[in-house]
Amino acid sequence: MEPTTTIRSNIEDYIRKQGYTLQYFADISGVNAGTLSAIIKGTRPIAMAQLDLITQGMKLEEGHFYEIYGAECFVESAPHWRRLEPFLQRCAELDKLDCIQRVIQQVTDDRSYVSELFELAEYMLERDQKKAARMLYECVAECEKYQHSERLALCHYRIFTLSLGQDQHENLRAAVHFEPYINRLDEERQLDAIRELANTYSGLRHWDKVFQLAGELEQRVGFLEQYQTKKKGLDNHRVSKHPLFTYRSYAHLLMSNVWGERGNYEKALNLTTLYSNVVVDDPTAEDLIFIKRFKDWAEVNSYLYKLMLGDYEALDSYLDFIDEDENETLLGLVKVMEAANLYNLNVDHALRRFDLYIHLLFEEGNHETSYVVQVKDDRYTKFWAELAFYQLSKERYEEGFRSLMTCLSSAHKIKDDSTIIYCVGLFEEYRHQATESVKLNYSNLIKEVYGRYAKKSHVSINAV
Numbered sequence: 500m501e502p503t504t505t506i507r508s509n510i511e512d513y514i515r516k517q518g519y520t521l522q523y524f525a526d527i528s529g530v531n532a533g534t535l536s537a538i539i540k541g542t543r544p545i546a547m548a549q550l551d552l553i554t555q556g557m558k559l560e561e562g563h564f565y566e567i568y569g570a571e572c573f574v575e576s577a578p579h580w581r582r583l584e585p586f587l588q589r590c591a592e593l594d595k596l597d598c599i600q601r602v603i604q605q606v607t608d609d610r611s612y613v614s615e616l617f618e619l620a621e622y623m624l625e626r627d628q629k630k631a632a633r634m635l636y637e638c639v640a641e642c643e644k645y646q647h648s649e650r651l652a653l654c655h656y657r658i659f660t661l662s663l664g665q666d667q668h669e670n671l672r673a674a675v676h677f678e679p680y681i682n683r684l685d686e687e688r689q690l691d692a693i694r695e696l697a698n699t700y701s702g703l704r705h706w707d708k709v710f711q712l713a714g715e716l717e718q719r720v721g722f723l724e725q726y727q728t729k730k731k732g733l734d735n736h737r738v739s740k741h742p743l744f745t746y747r748s749y750a751h752l753l754m755s756n757v758w759g760e761r762g763n764y765e766k767a768l769n770l771t772t773l774y775s776n777v778v779v780d781d782p783t784a785e786d787l788i789f790i791k792r793f794k795d796w797a798e799v800n801s802y803l804y805k806l807m808l809g810d811y812e813a814l815d816s817y818l819d820f821i822d823e824d825e826n827e828t829l830l831g832l833v834k835v836m837e838a839a840n841l842y843n844l845n846v847d848h849a850l851r852r853f854d855l856y857i858h859l860l861f862e863e864g865n866h867e868t869s870y871v872v873q874v875k876d877d878r879y880t881k882f883w884a885e886l887a888f889y890q891l892s893k894e895r896y897e898e899g900f901r902s903l904m905t906c907l908s909s910a911h912k913i914k915d916d917s918t919i920i921y922c923v924g925l926f927e928e929y930r931h932q933a934t935e936s937v938k939l940n941y942s943n944l945i946k947e948v949y950g951r952y953a954k955k956s957h958v959s960i961n962a963v
Contacts, residue, residue, distance in 0.1 A: 504567075505567070505571065506545060506550070506564050506567050506568060506571065507538060507539050507540075507541055509557075509564070509567075510535075510538070510539055510553060510557070511539050513557050521535060521536060521539075524556060527556050528552050528553050528555065528556025528557075529552045529556070530549050530552050530553060530556070534549065535553075544572070544582070545568070546582070546585075547582070547585040547586055547589055548585075550564060550568060551589070561593055562589070562590070562593040562595050562598075565586070565589070565590060565593075565595050565598045566597075566598055566601075568586065569586065569598050569601060569602045570601075572586070573586070573602045573605060574601075574602070574605045578602075578605075578612075580612055580615050583602070583612070584615065584619060586602070587599055587602070587603075587619060587631070587635075588619070588623075590631065591623050591626075591628040591631035591632075592628070594630070594631075596630055596631060596634065599631055599634050599635075600634055603616070603634065603635065603638045610642055613639055613642050613643065616635050616638055616639050617635070617636075617639045617650060617654070619635060620632045620635035620636050620639065620654075620657070623635065624657065629661050632657070632661065633657070633658060633661045633662075636654045636657045636658050636661070637654075637658060639651075639654050640654040640655060640658065647683065648683070649683055649684060649685060651680070651683070652680040652681075652683035652684045653684060653688070655676070655677050655680040656677065656680065656684060656688070656692055658673075658677070659673050659674070659676070659677035659695075659696075660695060663699060665876050665912060665913045666913060666914055667702070667703055667877075667913050667914050667915055668914050670699055670702065670703060671703055673699075674696055674699045674700060674703075677692075677696070678696060681693065681696070685738050686719070686722075686723055686726075687723065687737065687738035687739040687743075688738050688739065689719060690716065690719060690720065690723075690739050690743075690746045691739055691740050691741075693712050693715055693716045693719070694716060694746065694749060696712055697709050697712040697713060697716065697753055700712065701753070701756070702876075702877045703877075704760070704877070706757045706760050706761060709753055709756070709757050710753070710754060710757045712753070713750045713751075713753035713754045713757070714750070714754075716746055716747075716749065716750040716753070717746075717747055717750035717751070719746075720743060720744075720746045720747045720750070721747075723743060724743065727743070741789065742779075742783075742785060742786055742789060744777060744779055744786070744789075745789045745793075748773070748774040748777055748789075748793045749774075751770055751773040751774045752774050752793070752796060752800075754770055755767045755770035755771055755773075755774075755800060758770065759800075759803070759804060759807065764804040764807045764808045765804075765808070767800070767804045768800075768801060768804040768805070768808075771797040771800050771801050771804070772797070774793045774796065774797055775793070775794055775797030775798070775801075776794070777789075777790045777793055777794070795820075795824070798820065799817065799820045799821070799824075799827060799831075802816045802817035802820060803817055803831075803834050806834070806835070806838045807834065807837070807838050807841070809838075809842050811842075811844060814835070814838075814844075814846070814849070817831065817834075817835070818831070818835070818849055818852060822852070822853075828853070828856060829860070829875065829878045829879065829882060830878050832849075832853060832856075832857070832882055833878050833881050833882045833885060835849050836882065836885030836886055836888075836889055837885055839885075839889055840885055840888050840889055840892070846889075857886075860879070860882075861901075861905060876909070876912075876913050877913070877915070879909055880906055880909040880910050880913065880915055880918055881918070883902045883903070883905045883906035883909060884906045884910075884918055884921060884922065884925075886902045887899050887900075887902035887903040887906055887922075887925060888925060890902055891903070891925065891928075891929050891932075894932075896929070896932045896933070899929070900926075900929075900933055900937045900941075903922055903925060903926060904937075904940060904941065904944060906918065906922055907919065907922040907923075907926075907941075907944055907945070907948065908944060910922060911944075911947065911948045919948055923945065926941055
């Protein structure tokens with residue numbers, strides 16, 4: 500990161516080539532002429548605000564000199580937090596992540612900045628500057644890797660949530676790496692960490708792990724409730740994101756979901772009663788929102804589990820519910836198709852009812868990369884898998900193969916190997932019904948999918 504020229508020499512060359520006087524350039528840049536003279540002579544350091552004004556005066560893009568500035572101020576000379584903090588903030592604002600990475604690699608030897616870097620990372624996270632925040636969290640975690648501090652655990656918690664995206668392999672790696680740090684977090688923050696970890700494993704369909712974490716969540720809520728009962732009357736500042744009672748109800752919801760995924764719909768249905776009628780003494784407005792939310796979840800899941808038990812009469816009530824709540828629509832359609840394929844039901848009227856939603860789903864796909872989308876991607880892929888089977892089994896081959904290709908493409912994007920294998924098997928089962936155009940598209944897609952495995956697994960893809 501050694502600059503070939505200095506910022507001072509760049510300014511001086513610009514003024515000379517433009518034929519400006521120092522005073523004229525001071526007027527157009529907004530930097531005092533005396534200050535500008537001292538900067539050029541090297542007797543005064545450049546502040547970030549002054550650098551931005553000079554850059555604008557030279558008609559250069561924002562942040563043009565940041566790489567040189569980082570080298571001059573924080574690599575070649577001892578860094579000072581009063582100058583480092585605004586530099587990192589501006590780099591985050593302009594998305595100049597390379598500049599941040601180079602500088603923090605140099606300053607980590609000075610452990611006195613660890614606390615400040617952590618606080619700045621928290622500030623960046625609040626401002627949704629996630630990539631920059633993650634760099635700082637990783638820097639702090641590296642500096643404190645031999646410590647057993649809560650701050651180290653909190654850094655790994657932040658890194659975990661910021662790592663989640665569409666790649667299931669990366670999500671699993673992030674979950675496994677973070678899990679050992681849970682017990683070092685504040686007791687209340689542990690509840691959020693376990694909940695988010697359970698959601699991640701749910702998206703990965705690791706149901707045994709989800710059930711285990713749901714049990715841990717319920718147990719830790721119990722300990723905290725006992726502790727808070729003893730401290731009743733004292734000022735208890737809440738650290739957890741949600742009211743305490745919600746985590747117990749969420750644990751029951753997770754357990755119910757796991758039994759449903761395991762195919763034991765009677766147990767799943769029975770567990771809905773544990774979160775359908777939550778009772779809270781003197782509930783706040785926030786409490787009432789969550790109580791209603793759990794009641795609604797219990798109602799819709801009751802319809803769902805009845806449907807999955809073969810109760811066709813529950814279908815329309817379930818459709819009404821998922822039609823009203825767009826957050827439940829995709830999962831609801833997945834379950835409707837699962838039930839249709841399981842019991843050979845005709846759900847054409849449901850597909851017609853959600854025709855526009857399905858069309859938009861096909862056209863738009865799922866381009867987000869946030870934490871919540873990790874679960875949505877799994878549902879998106881699962882929906883097209885179930886829909887493809889439903890259409891092909893009803894001899895609607897054109898629609899069926901289109902859904903199958905959409906599913907295969909989505910599974911490839913998120914690296915869902917089990918669904919890729921399912922898609923291949925389903926295509927081979929109905930290959931004789933595919934047109935030459937469909938076979939060609941399938942062949943191209945499957946070669947792309949298996950291309951990344953070919954060298955490692957020595958799988959032959961010539962036959963496809």
